Amino acid sequence: MASSKSQTIEDIFHGSSGKVFASLARLLGDLDLAEDAMQEAFASAFIQWPREGIPDNPTAWLISTGRFKAIDLIRRQARLTERASEIAKRLENVRGVNESKNSTAIEDDQLRLIFTCCHPAIASEIQVPLTLREVCRLTTEEIASAFLTTPTTMAQRLVRGKAKIREAGIPIEIPDRDELPERLDGVLVVIYLIFNEGYSASAGQTLIRGDLTTEAIRLCRLVLALCPDAEVMGLLALMLLHESRRNARTDEAGDIVLLDDQDRSLWDQTLIREGRELVAQAFATRHVGPYTLQAAISALHAEAPTADKTDWVQIVGLYDLLSQVSPGPIVKLNRAVAVAMRNGPAAGLFQIDSLLEHGELSNYALAHSARGELLSRIGRFSDARKAFQTAMRLSKQSSEQRFLAKKLSELDSRNS
Structure with a gap:
């Protein structure tokens, strides 16, 4: 007992x-x-x-x-x-x-502390990691994984961030409404990273941490009530559209089910409708940012009745726009996968190889996994095996490791 x-x-x-x-x-x-x-x-x-x-x-x-x-x-x-x-x-x-400030207060201590950690006096590269650690209680390892850096480097940043708050005497209090916009970008990054850690856990036995995805959505709704900004709408839409697929993303054993193979009848249509409405509202403002563009891509996946009917031409076009406003390596990787779906695996493989050659994603398991999948599709099975083995070595997530082991087993069966 x-x-x-x-x-x-x-x-x-x-x-x-x-x-x-x-x-x-x-x-x-x-x-x-x-x-x-x-x-x-x-x-x-x-x-x-x-x-x-x-x-x-x-x-x-x-x-x-x-x-x-x-x-x-x-x-x-x-x-x-x-x-x-x-x-x-x-x-x-x-x-x-x-x-x-009761009439305009942020009625949530966690959100209040997020805004505090995103104070403009704190260096921008420290704001988000510090908030993830102090507010969201993510481990240093989880945060390091989200930023594609080492735990040691991340620990040093966190120490500097806490020292800045202490030395500068930054108060933990509710910001005025006119102070919210200058902190909004950092707040949205934090919420998105909380969601991502819940959507695809960086380590552990389970792929999905529903407590984190639910908390991120809750916090974003609070921010939207405070700041009816287009990008807040876009982020909330993006998370709702991703969350709509939660029940279809793993099987009964907790193993990964890829998007193309998911049972779309399990997708939550209520969340999809709300997500699509928010995308439309955000686009109507004509101030379209990276979250709204990502949400629009997710909406196209949600609208497709089957994987074969996904509008990959429009998705690649949206990734082109996203690459202009947010040119990060993960965006480039996702665009490469979309290009592979539109133009064939060889075209996507060329772009992923270029990313890896530049070292941007050399320690990112999903990049090597995507490369292994495309190599397999064009019949380069030996190279595919090496790519999946690299992904397996880099992955710290049990369900990902089981997925990669299954891929390796399928390659062994093909060669036997």
Whole structure:
């Protein structure tokens, strides 16, 4: 019984740690103190809850306990007199700011902290990784994977980001409405990366983390209510259209089902309709950005009744536009795959080989997997095997590894 309760507490930790940390950070005004207080609160939960039962509102219990633990931590450090007055003043200031802006407040601590981490005083290359770590509780490894860099490099950036907040005295408070636009780009990047980590987890046993995709969509709806910007519409549309395919993306064993092979009757038509409506609204503003273009591409996939009837000509055209406004290596890879579908595998393979030769995606498993698929389609089975083996070596995701193992097995059967 105790083991079952411990597992439940662990589930609560994974599900609510972001909310608990964000609320403690707002209340305490100190990221490091909030981190320590949260860990102390969860340690207390592991001791008390199995004996006393899990509270009706565990998140509120953890936040309340964390506030008291923060003072305990200060006492242990023998700085009670000095720091207690500082914390009390901070709490009063934050409370006053929040109450004074009640009519325009961001009614969500996590979103409030996201905007704080995206403060213009923080270097742009640090804003997003810092927010993913401090607000969304992603691991350094997960964040490094999203930015195609090493965990060591990413850890150094995170340390610099936290030091900047501390040294510059950046307050954790609600920004005025006129301050929101200058932080919007960073906020949208954060939300999109949260969604991507949930849509295709960088590591672990399962491909999909529904808690992260749901949270990203929730946060984006809040941002849209604050800032009815075309790109916010585009991002929400993109996530809804991707989310509509969740039930078809894996089979009963949790193995990957590629888009062309998915049972389209499992796609959520309600999410698709909302996504398409948002795309239309975003295009109507005539301020079309990268999220809206990606959403338009996803909408074309959603509109196709079968894989064979996908409008690859229009999709490549949209990727051409996307390459102009957001010329990143992942966009180039996705365009290469679309070109392969429009013009044949050899045409797409040429573009992927060019990307890999330039080293842009040499450590990206999906690039080698896509290359292996195209090599297989043109009959270069030996080269395809090498590409899939490289992808297998680079992948840290169990379902991806099973998918690649299946591809290698199919090649072995073909050669036997």
